[in-house]
Structure formats: C-alpha cells, structure tokens
Amino acid sequence: xxxxxxxxxxxxxxxxxxxxxxxxxxxxxxxxxxxxxxxxxxxxxxxxxxxxxxxxxxxxxxxxxxxxxxxxxxxxxxxxxxxxxxxxxxxxxxxxxxxxxxxxxxxxxxxxxxxxxxxxxxxxxxxxxxxxxxxxxxxxxxxxxxxxxxxxxxxxxxxxxxxxxxxxxxxxxxxxxxxxxxxxxxxxxxxxxxxxxxxxxxxxxxxxxxxxxxxxxxxxxxxxxxxxxxxxxxxxxxxxxxxxxxxxxxxxxxxxxxxxxxxxxxxxxxxxxxxxxxxxxxxxxxxxxxxxxxxxxxxxxxxxxxxxxxxxxxxxxxxxxxxxxxxxxxxxxxxxxxxxxxxxxxxxxxxxxxxxxxxxxxxxxxxxxxxxxxxxxxxxxxxxxxxxxxxxxxxxxxxxxxx
Amino acid sequence: xxxxxxxxxxxxxxxxxxxxxxxxxxxxxxxxxxxxxxxxxxxxxxxxxxxxxxxxxxxxxxxxxxxxxxxxxxxxxxxxxxxxxxxxxxxxxxxxxxxxxxxxxxxxxxxxxxxxxxxxxxxxxxxxxxxxxxxxxxxxxxxxxxxxxxxxxxxxxxxxxxxxxxx
Numbered sequence: 001x002x003x004x005x006x007x008x009x010x011x012x013x014x015x016x017x018x019x020x021x022x023x024x025x026x027x028x029x030x031x032x033x034x035x036x037x038x039x040x041x042x043x044x045x046x047x048x049x050x051x052x053x054x055x056x057x058x059x060x061x062x063x064x065x066x067x068x069x070x071x072x073x074x075x076x077x078x079x080x081x082x083x084x085x086x087x088x089x090x091x092x093x094x095x096x097x098x099x100x101x102x103x104x105x106x107x108x109x110x111x112x113x114x115x116x117x118x119x120x121x122x123x124x125x126x127x128x129x130x131x132x133x134x135x136x137x138x139x140x141x142x143x144x145x146x147x148x149x150x151x152x153x154x155x156x157x158x159x160x161x162x163x164x165x166x167x168x169x170x171x172x173x174x175x176x177x178x179x180x181x182x183x184x185x186x187x188x189x190x191x192x193x194x195x196x197x198x199x200x201x202x203x204x205x206x207x208x209x210x211x212x213x214x215x216x217x218x219x220x221x222x223x224x225x226x227x228x229x230x231x232x233x234x235x236x237x238x239x240x241x242x243x244x245x246x247x248x249x250x251x252x253x254x255x256x257x258x259x260x261x262x263x264x265x266x267x268x269x270x271x272x273x274x275x276x277x278x279x280x281x282x283x284x285x286x287x288x289x290x291x292x293x294x295x296x297x298x299x300x301x302x303x304x305x306x307x308x309x310x311x312x313x314x315x316x317x318x319x320x321x322x323x324x325x326x327x328x329x330x331x332x333x334x335x336x337x338x339x340x341x342x343x344x345x346x347x348x349x350x351x352x353x354x355x356x357x358x359x360x361x362x363x364x365x366x367x368x369x370x371x372x373x374x375x376x377x378x379x380x381x382x383x384x385x386x387x388x389x390x391x392x393x394x395x396x397x398x399x400x401x402x403x
Numbered sequence: 404x405x406x407x408x409x410x411x412x413x414x415x416x417x418x419x420x421x422x423x424x425x426x427x428x429x430x431x432x433x434x435x436x437x438x439x440x441x442x443x444x445x446x447x448x449x450x451x452x453x454x455x456x457x458x459x460x461x462x463x464x465x466x467x468x469x470x471x472x473x474x475x476x477x478x479x480x481x482x483x484x485x486x487x488x489x490x491x492x493x494x495x496x497x498x499x500x501x502x503x504x505x506x507x508x509x510x511x512x513x514x515x516x517x518x519x520x521x522x523x524x525x526x527x528x529x530x531x532x533x534x535x536x537x538x539x540x541x542x543x544x545x546x547x548x549x550x551x552x553x554x555x556x557x558x559x560x561x562x563x564x565x566x567x568x569x570x
Contacts, residue, residue, distance in 0.1 A: 026532060051539035058524070059548060063555045098488030224461050235485075237460075242488055328570060337481060337490070339462075348463060350481070362570040363465040365481075373516040402539060 030398035119343030168297025227345025233261030327357025
C-alpha cells in the first residue's frame with residue numbers, strides 16, 4: 001500500500017479521486033491524516049497516517065523519576081487527564097505495594113468520574129456539531145467549564161492537571177471543591193436531559209447516525225476495541241467492573257451496552273455513562289461522610305513528598321524530601337501491568353522496574369491508538385460525511401493516538 | 404466465572420507444548436510465560452481458541468530491549484480472557500542479530516498497528532505482517548529509537564551521570 005498515491009494523467013472519470021482528509025482538516029478535530037480514494041462521495045479505500053504529534057513519551061519516561069512521569073500522562077488524553085494521572089499513580093502504587101486509604105480511593109473516584117463526564121461532554125457535543133446541531137454543544141460546554149473549576153480547586157490547573165501524587169493527593173479537597181461538586185450534581189442532570197431531548201428522538205440526528213458505521217462484537221474484539229465504542233457493540237467489558245481498582249467494587253453502577261455498535265449506539269452509551277458517573281459521584285460523596293476527615297494520602301513517607309512546612313522544620317521530612325527528589329528511594333524489581341477504564345477505553349501501563357530511579361521500560365496501552373486502526377478499513381464504501389461523524393463518535397484524541 | 408490458576412494454565416500448556424513453554428520466576432503481577440519463536444503462533448492460537456481459557460482479547464503487543472542480556476529483545480504479548488477474567492503475559496526472547504518473529508495479525512486484526520509500533524520502536528521484524536512500515540516516526544528514519552543505545556539527551560553531558568549521585 002502506497003501512503004502517498006502519485007497523481008497520474010488518466011481520465012478523472014475512470015479512476016478514483018485522491019482526497020487528503022487532514023492533517024489539519026477542521027472536521028477531524030485534531031491532527032489526523034487520511035489519504036482517501038474517492039468515487040464521487042463514496043470512499044473506495046483509505047490509508048491513515050498518524051504520528052504528527054508523536055512526542056516519544058515512552059522514551060522520555062525511561063529518563064524521568066516516577067513522579068515526573070505524571071505530567072507526561074496528562075498530555076495523552078488531554079480531555080480527561082485526571083484518569084491518566086490516577087492510572088499512573090495506581091500503577092506505581094501497585095509496583096511499590098502501597099495500600100491507599102478508602103478516603104483517597106473515593107476522592108480519586110470522584111475526580112476520575114468527573115473527567116469521564118468532561119470527556120463524554122466533548123465527544124457527544126462535537127458529534128452534534130458534526131451532524132449540524134450546534135446548540136447541544138454550547139449547552140454542555142458550560143458544564144465542562146464547571147468540571148474544570150472543580151479541578152482548579154483540587155489541584156490548581158485545568159487542562160493538563162497533574163492531579164494527585166503517588167500515594168494520594170498533594171492536598172485535601174477544600175470546602176469550595178465539595179460545594180462545586182454538589183452543585184454540579186444538581187445542575188448537570190437538568191442540562192443533560194435537555195441535551196438528550198434535543199438529540200435522542202431527533203429525526204434529523206437519527207437519520208444521520210443510525211446505521212452509520214455499524215460494528216459487530218466479533219470484529220470489535222478482533223480489533224481489540226475497548227471503552228464505550230466496544231460496549232456499543234454489545235460487549236459489557238468495563239475495567240471498572242471486571243478488575244475494580246480504586247475501590248470501584250464499593251460502588252453500585254451499571255455498564256450500559258448497545259446493540260449494533262453504530263454511531264447512534266455509541267452516542268447513547270456515552271450519555272448513559274455520564275448518568276452512571278454522576279450516580280457514582282453521589283455515592284462517593286455519601287461514603288466520604290463516613291470516612292475519617294483529613295486523610296488524603298497513604299502513610300508512606302518513603303514515597304510521598306512531605307509538605308514544605310515540614311521539610312523546613314523537621315529533619316526526617318527533609319531526608320525523605322531529599323531522597324525522593326534525588327531518586328534515592330529503593331524500589332522493587334518487578335513488572336506490573338495496570339489498566340484503568342479511561343474515557344476511551346482500557347488505558348494500560350506496562351511498567352518494568354529494575355530498581356533504578358526511572359522505569360526500565362514503560363509502555364502505554366493507549367485506547368485511541370488501538371481503536372483508531374479500524375477507522376480506514378471500516379470507512380470503505382462509506383459516504384465522506386458519514387466517515388466524518390464516525391471519526392467524531394470514535395472520540396480519537398490526537399495526543400493519545402500518537403503519545 | 405471463577406479465575407483459573409496459573410498452575411492450571413501452565414499444566415495445560417506443558418501437556419500441549421512440553422518444555423517449549425516455561426513460567427518465568429521474575430517478580431511480576433501477572434503470570435509470565437516464555438516461549439520460543441517457533442512455537443509462539445501455536446501458543447497464541449491455542450490460548451485464544453481453547454474452550455477453557457478463551458484468551459480471546461489481545462490487550463497489547465510491545466517489546467523490551469535488554470542491552471545486558473544474551474537475548475537482547477523480548478516481545479511481550481498481553482492477553483485477556485473475558486470469560487475467566489484473567490490476564491496473562493507471554494514473552495519471546497530474540498537475539499540481536501535475528502529479530503524475526505511470526506506475526507499475530509492472522510489471529511487478531513488489532514495486532515497490525517501494535518506490531519507496526521513495535522517495529523517502529525525496536526526494529527522487530529514481524530514475518531507475514533501485511534504492512535510492516537513505521538507508524539509514529541517518519542518513514543526515512545534510519546534507527547530504532549527505543550533501543551537503549553539511543554540516548555534521550557546529549558550523550559556528552561556528564562552532570563546527570565549516576566556516579567554523581569553515589570550510584
């Protein structure tokens with residue numbers, strides 16, 4: 001297969017037209033290039049070219065101490081970076097055999113579910129925009145802002161959050177954060193309902209999405225799909241339910257599944273997941289009431305940076321601070337694979353540690369990368385406009401695709 | 404469905420493949436199996452199709468470079484059985500002068516890009532792969548950047564060497 005077809009002088013009517021969709025096409029929401037062979041409006045074949053924002057995170061990670069890898073994970077799926085951060089912290093905790101207190105787990109669940117909602121807001125909102133309905137996107141976007149404000153209260157930043165530390169959080173959630181979370185839980189369901197009433201039974205939207213790019217469960221599994229798009233095909237695989245991490249086993253939630261895996265099913269699965277996420281958050285808030293106040297990290301002074309106040313006034317804290325920052329902490333020689341349910345699917349971290357201050361090898365199993373490889377084959381025979389909304393509903397994030 | 408134990412997997416695999424597959428003893432969270440290049444396709448297809456195991460989901464393919472070992476490259480497969488809810492890891496070690504291994508694209512379509520990524524990073528040649536090209540790096544790159552001999556920073560820089568930190 002040639003990636004860059006050569007222009008020939010044959011009659012245009014007889015041969016397919018070559019169309020470069022991307023790398024900077026406004027409808028693809030990111031740096032994606034697909035070289036398509038078009039017959040009129042139909043796609044005859046396509047070749048995906050990726051790697052435009054490849055930043056060699058796996059190589060960089062081999063040269064950074066564990067706590068400096070968290071900001072790298074931010075920049076993978078930047079629509080839901082807290083999930084990536086938490087996934088990385090939990091991977092290291094698995095390596096170091098740290099048991100986090102329940103309160104930390106519940107706080108993490110809150111942040112991760114907020115991130116999932118933020119990600120699904122973007123995906124479903126943009127799907128609406130691509131089918132010609134801007135209103136829903138505008139209504140929902142305000143609530144992504146509300147989520148970002150909660151992040152701001154928790155960690156100080158908004159998009160690339162670098163939230164939490166190995167062993168817990170860098171500080172406790174303040175009252176404003178809890179107030180904003182509670183407000184979000186009251187306000188957002190109203191808007192989500194409004195959003196659904198704009199789309200779910202909308203004739204135009206249904207005509208545009210139903211039956212577009214259907215995928216059966218077998219094909220999806222063969223392509224190692226995961227996340228909402230796999231669940232839309234009817235496979236109930238959710239890492240949160242299959243291998244609960246961060247005390248997800250304490251929560252009562254449903255894993256929504258679709259039937260035929262088309263764009264409409266994916267849209268509906270994501271909407272339902274947002275409701276489930278809110279249900280999880282409200283349960284987490286209830287559970288937090290019963291936990292001892294003020295616990296926001298595990299008691300592991302060898303790995304958890306002490307507060308600055310103590311570093312200046314307490315010798316032990318100063319020693320630990322020095323050891324952690326200079327990478328003098330002993331870490332076990334071990335291999336671990338830890339997976340979390342990212343907003344797009346199974347986000348895995350395969351970490352090989354040789355006892356040094358940085359990983360010997362760190363591999364990210366990035367759901368966008370693995371989900372996207374079916375895009376070109378499945379676009380065959382599709383209308384160009386359907387291929388665009390298909391890409392929207394796959395929710396491919398360029399940062400995660402290229403790492 | 405209950406979990407199947409590591410012993411059960413290794414017993415079944417041993418009875419099928421004899422000494423061709425071994426359970427590695429390195430500390431790890433998942434059972435680590437090692438097999439040979441000749442057997443990998445059979446092992447993977449057995450694990451995928453066997454009615455008790457049904458490791459039908461290919462989670463990941465990647466490689467590791469061990470510059471100090473005799474066999475310098477390890478190709479690592481992560482498999483997941485949804486039916487039993489259990490994961491395993493299968494490794495194949497390769498020497499530097501012969502980095503060929505059969506492709507897994509015949510078993511899983513999803514192996515395609517994972518193998519391309521592995522080729523791009525480490526130069527592992529997957530025989531029988533339909534389209535083995537670089538995927539993330541530029542096509543005319545001449546090296547395989549994830550190999551340990553390629554430094555991230557300026558190799559002449561000495562201020563970050565381990566001996567300055569007592570290591």
